[in-house]
Amino acid sequence: MLNKKENYEVAVVGATGAVGRRMLSTLEERNFPVAGLTALASARSAGQTLRYQGRSIEVRQLNENSFKGIDIALFSAGGAVSRQYAPIAVESGCVVIDNSSAWRMEKGVPLIVPEVNPDALGDKPEIIANPNCSTVQMVVALKPIHDRYRIRRVVVSTYQSVSGSGQKAIKELEQQSRAVLDGKPIEKKVYPHQIAFNCLPHIDVFLDNGYSKEEMKMVNETRKILGDESIEISPTTVRVPVFYSHSEAVYVETEQPMTAEEIKKLLSEFPGVRVVDAPGKNEYPLAVEAAGKGEVVVGRIRKDLARENAINFWVVSDNLLKGAALNAVQIAELLIKRVSS
Amino acid sequence: MLNKKENYEVAVVGATGAVGRRMLSTLEERNFPVAGLTALASARSAGQTLRYQGRSIEVRQLNENSFKGIDIALFSAGGAVSRQYAPIAVESGCVVIDNSSAWRMEKGVPLIVPEVNPDALGDKPEIIANPNCSTVQMVVALKPIHDRYRIRRVVVSTYQSVSGSGQKAIKELEQQSRAVLDGKPIEKKVYPHQIAFNCLPHIDVFLDNGYSKEEMKMVNETRKILGDESIEISPTTVRVPVFYSHSEAVYVETEQPMTAEEIKKLLSEFPGVRVVDAPGKNEYPLAVEAAGKGEVVVGRIRKDLARENAINFWVVSDNLLKGAALNAVQIAELLIKRVSS
Numbered sequence: 231m232l233n234k235k236e237n238y239e240v241a242v243v244g245a246t247g248a249v250g251r252r253m254l255s256t257l258e259e260r261n262f263p264v265a266g267l268t269a270l271a272s273a274r275s276a277g278q279t280l281r282y283q284g285r286s287i288e289v290r291q292l293n294e295n296s297f298k299g300i301d302i303a304l305f306s307a308g309g310a311v312s313r314q315y316a317p318i319a320v321e322s323g324c325v326v327i328d329n330s331s332a333w334r335m336e337k338g339v340p341l342i343v344p345e346v347n348p349d350a351l352g353d354k355p356e357i358i359a360n361p362n363c364s365t366v367q368m369v370v371a372l373k374p375i376h377d378r379y380r381i382r383r384v385v386v387s388t389y390q391s392v393s394g395s396g397q398k399a400i401k402e403l404e405q406q407s408r409a410v411l412d413g414k415p416i417e418k419k420v421y422p423h424q425i426a427f428n429c430l431p432h433i434d435v436f437l438d439n440g441y442s443k444e445e446m447k448m449v450n451e452t453r454k455i456l457g458d459e460s461i462e463i464s465p466t467t468v469r470v471p472v473f474y475s476h477s478e479a480v481y482v483e484t485e486q487p488m489t490a491e492e493i494k495k496l497l498s499e500f501p502g503v504r505v506v507d508a509p510g511k512n513e514y515p516l517a518v519e520a521a522g523k524g525e526v527v528v529g530r531i532r533k534d535l536a537r538e539n540a541i542n543f544w545v546v547s548d549n550l551l552k553g554a555a556l557n558a559v560q561i562a563e564l565l566i567k568r569v570s571s
Numbered sequence: 572m573l574n575k576k577e578n579y580e581v582a583v584v585g586a587t588g589a590v591g592r593r594m595l596s597t598l599e600e601r602n603f604p605v606a607g608l609t610a611l612a613s614a615r616s617a618g619q620t621l622r623y624q625g626r627s628i629e630v631r632q633l634n635e636n637s638f639k640g641i642d643i644a645l646f647s648a649g650g651a652v653s654r655q656y657a658p659i660a661v662e663s664g665c666v667v668i669d670n671s672s673a674w675r676m677e678k679g680v681p682l683i684v685p686e687v688n689p690d691a692l693g694d695k696p697e698i699i700a701n702p703n704c705s706t707v708q709m710v711v712a713l714k715p716i717h718d719r720y721r722i723r724r725v726v727v728s729t730y731q732s733v734s735g736s737g738q739k740a741i742k743e744l745e746q747q748s749r750a751v752l753d754g755k756p757i758e759k760k761v762y763p764h765q766i767a768f769n770c771l772p773h774i775d776v777f778l779d780n781g782y783s784k785e786e787m788k789m790v791n792e793t794r795k796i797l798g799d800e801s802i803e804i805s806p807t808t809v810r811v812p813v814f815y816s817h818s819e820a821v822y823v824e825t826e827q828p829m830t831a832e833e834i835k836k837l838l839s840e841f842p843g844v845r846v847v848d849a850p851g852k853n854e855y856p857l858a859v860e861a862a863g864k865g866e867v868v869v870g871r872i873r874k875d876l877a878r879e880n881a882i883n884f885w886v887v888s889d890n891l892l893k894g895a896a897l898n899a900v901q902i903a904e905l906l907i908k909r910v911s912s
Contacts, residue, residue, distance in 0.1 A: 383877075387728035387820040389770045389809065403768075407748055422853040427744075429730045429811060429818045429858055431871050431885045436850040440831060440873030449876060462877040466820035466885065468730065470770060471812050477770045479728035479807035481822075490781060509777040512763040517770055530772050532781030535790060536724075536803040544772045544807065 232301060232325045234569045237265035240562075241300045241324070243315065244307030245269035245289055246278055248397050249329055252555035253304050254282050260559060263566065270296050271307070297322035302565070304558050305329060320356045325565060327358050327558045331443075334359040334451055341454050344560040345501045346373045350457070351564060358561055363553025364388050364444065364467060364476055365451040370503060370526040370552070371480065371545045374496040376456055379484035379539070383462040386448065389470045389477040390433060391517060394549050395420055403471055421469065430469040442467060475517035476549045480542065487538035490531050497528050502552070507531055515546035523548060524556045573642060573666045575910045578606035581903075582641045582665075584656065585648030586610035586630055587619055589738050590670055593896035594645050595623050601900060604907065611637050612648070638663035643906070645899050646670060661697045666906060668699050668899045672784075675700040675792055682795050685901040686842045687714045691798070692905060699902055704894025705729050705774075705785065705808060705817055706792040711844060711867040711893070712821065712886045715837040717797055720825035720880070724803040727789065730811045730818040731774060732858060735890050736761055744812055762810065771810040783808060816858035817890045821883065828879035831872050838869050843893070848872055856887035864889060865897045 232238075240257065244250040250271070257264055267282050269289045276291035290296065292311070297303060297319040305312050305319075306329040316326045316333065333339045340350045341359045343366055351358065361369070372381060392399040399420045406416040406426035416424055423430055434443035441449075445465040453459050470477075498505040506515050507529035515527035526547045534540030547553055573579075581598065585591040591612070598605055608623050610630045617632035631637065633652070638644060638660040646653050646660075647670040657667045657674065674680045681691045682700045684707055692699065702710070713722060733740040740761045747757040747767035757765055764771055775784035782790075786806040794800050811818075839846040847856050848870035856868035867888045875881030888894055 385726040385822045387807075389730070389811065404752060408752055411745060411749055411752075423857055424859050427813050427859065429813060431818070431820070431855050432850065432853065439876070440850070440871070441876070442850070462875075464726075464822050464875050464877075464881065464883055466728075466822075466871070466883055468818075468820065470730065472768050472770060477772070477809075479772070479809065481726045481805050481807075509773065509781065509783070512773065514772050516764055518765050518768065530781070530807070534803075534805050535780070535782070536805075540805065542805055542807055 232565055232569050235301065237263040238301040238566065239266050239268070239299055240264050241268040241270055241297065241303040243270045243292055243303060243305040243311065245280060246271045246275040247306055248393055248400070249306040249550055249554040251280070252550045253306065253558060254280060256551070256555045256559045258283055260563070262559060262562065268296070268300060294318055297324045300324045302327065302562050304562070306554065316357050325356065325358070327360060327561050329360045329554055329558055331362065331447060333357050334361065335454065341451060342561050342564070343369055343455055343557060344564045345370055347455050347457065348564055351568065360554065360558045360561065361451045361455060362444070362447040363394055363549035364390060364478065365448050365455070366553045366557055367476060367526045367545055367547035368448065368478055368480060369452050369455050371497060371528050371543065372452070372456065372482065374500045375482060375484065375493060376458070378496060379486040379488050381461050381482055381484050383483040385464045385481040387479045388467045389472065390467060391472040391474050391476055391549055392425060392469065393474050394476065400473055403473060407471070425469060426471055428471065431466060433467040433469055472517045474521035474548055474550065475546055476553060477515070477517050477544065477546045479544055481540065483537070483540045485539065488541065490533050490541060493541055494531050497531070502526055503528055505529065515544055517546055520546045521548050524551050526552055573906055573910050576642065578604040579642040579907065580607050580609070580640055581605050582609040582611055582638065582644040584611045584633055584644060584646045584652065586621060587612045587616040588647055589734055589741070590647040590891055590895040592621070593891045594647065594899060595621060597892070597896045597900045599624055603900060603903065609637070609641060635659055638665045641665045643668065643903050645903070647895065657698050666697060666699070668701060668902050670701045670895055670899055672703065672788060674698050675702065676795065682792060683902050683905070684710055684796055684898060685905045686711055688796050688798065689905055692909065701895065701899045701902065702792045702796060703785070703788040704735055704890035705731060705819065706789050706796070707894045707898055708817060708867045708886055708888035709789065709819055709821060710793050710796050712838060712869050712884065713793070713797065713823065715841045716823060716825065716834060717799070719837060720827040720829050722802050722823055722825050724824040726805045726822040728820045729808045730813065731808060732813040732815050732817055732890060733766060733810065734815050735817065741814055744814060748812070766810060767812055769812065772807060774808040774810055813858050815862035815889055815891065816887055817894060818856070818858050818885065818887045820885055822881065824878070824881045826880065829882065831874050831882060834882055835872050838872070843867055844869055846870065856885055858887055861887045862889050865892050867893055
């Protein structure tokens with residue numbers, strides 16, 4: 231439980247990872263009221279130094295005593311670490327904002343996108359889950375549509391960047407791309423198949439129903455965040471040879487009929503969304519342009535060719551920012567706003 | 572109109588292009604009964620030499636007299652060339668198999684995928700259209716499903732390789748990829764935006780309804796080939812940084828309920844299709860594995876999570892082969908089989 235303070239003691243768990251580094255820079259860029267920043271990681275990464283507000287911070291090894299005196303802990307070190315250490319952090323009086331999938335579907339754990347369901351935060355949250363990157367950007371675009379027209383069905387295909395698999399995957403795409411261009415054999419470590427100049431319809435592990443865990447995250451998390459278990463979602467999640475930002479082709483069926491113009495207006499008025507939609511002028515959302523920015527960019531908004539109650543759009547966002555670090559920091563901002571008011 | 576012969580005089584128009592070269596190699600590999608092969612191209616490419624059956628063939632400039640004595644002309648030199656020269660070729664007594672979009676939707680012009688609608692060829696075809704690459708591979712997978720369960724609706728997102736835009740685009744992806752890896756500025760000639768490590772939701776030009784021509788090709792050509800104007804199709808076509816083969820995430824709603832097992836069986840028995848579908852063993856269709864092969868590879872076949880009459884699958888094929896050159900040569904084979912029987 232968070233108490234009102236001028237500035238807060240913040241810990242980042244998994245601080246040396248692709249998301250952890252973005253958490254540090256996002257706290258800095260958004261002038262989050264940090265009293266002290268503690269960077270935590272595994273034994274392997276402990277001792278490294280990171281930059282925060284022009285100072286060097288030594289990364290400490292995560293252990294059971296790491297959370298003494300910490301007010302807010304941002305976790306991004308994988309599900310197993312979150313399962314083990316989030317309760318310890320809570321026990322130490324810390325509020326946990328967790329970027330892993332460990333707690334997201336747990337009853338009583340709020341799963342929050344601040345623009346979408348801030349009220350789900352509850353009165354005294356202990357662990358707050360940050361949704362999966364591919365879910366966040368889609369649900370931001372779906373929310374105003376759902377509120378106005380009631381969404382019944384979504385068919386989504388993703389084009390997800392390798393940074394979602396961490397630093398090693400960024401390296402793998404780089405190295406494999408060079409190898410292919412030079413006509414040399416490729417090395418595979420992170421992905422089971424070549425990712426350079428290829429598309430893998432495989433993110434996370436596969437389940438008995440034929441869907442991947444990533445696909446089921448999009449189904450279950452979207453329903454939980456929108457608070458509507460009746461929404462039907464048919465996802466295909468695909469890894470593409472892009473470094474940063476996920477793109478998604480989204481088809482939406484609603485209860486009420488709608489027009490593309492209405493949807494454009496709704497989306498352009500929604501916080502955190504930028505509509506880039508002038509295809510005739512070659513303007514539409516692009517992964518390389520969304521990278522490094524916090525926005526959810528939507529375009530190619532067009533009515534279904536047959537149905538009055540269906541549309542298609544293309545949504546792009548930086549998976550490490552709005553899909554992870556930025557959303558986590560925004561949750562922290564929501565928290566401190568709550569205790570301040 | 573084709574007359575029965577032992578061997579046929581064949582011309583390839585656009586012989587130096589990405590598809591034209593595959594037409595030559597496909598004729599060779601499939602032992603098409605070629606009496607003589609004439610390679611035709613624009614003034615710019617005339618004089619170049621190409622290899623065919625171990626011999627050098629000089630590329631001649633396309634003109635009004637190019638088709639004298641030719642039995643079958645395979646066109647792949649763009650819509651304008653086809654519009655102008657296909658009627659001249661027909662006038663010379665030649666049957667034209669055209670890979671451009673110029674004639675596809677013309678009434679009376681058969682649009683043929685030999686496994687799917689051979690009977691649409693008609694009695695005395697003059698110009699026969701080869702469908703768009705993204706349509707061919709989808710329609711091969713849809714055909715047995717439509718026959719058994721009647722398709723009502725398709726939502727498709729494509730992951731299309733740059734070779735669909737020709738040799739220059741292959742070069743552009745290579746050069747831009749190197750530039751990005753080396754931290755140098757990129758050059759854009761073929762695409763309006765960076766294609767290296769990026770996804771462009773833009774193929775062909777955009778129309779007033781917000782869809783691209785490529786998307787409308789998938790709609791209109793699929794209906795014409797399946798002979799059913801009632802099928803609703805919602806497409807998003809996307810260029811991805813892949814050299815060869817298109818991938819597609821396809822969602823299908825049918826009139827009759829179905830199971831994933833039934834669809835797997837149906838597809839595995841359909842000519843030209845290979846089912847690769849053991850995701851737990853990391854086996855699913857991949858662009859880099861489909862490249863250079865004629866098959867349409869289908870996998871990730873799974874029931875919709877909510878509906879009994881909906882499934883998802885992932886279909887991959889080499890866009891220059893089944894999506895273009897191979898399908899054209901298969902149409903020629905169908906033609907000579909007809910006149911021989």
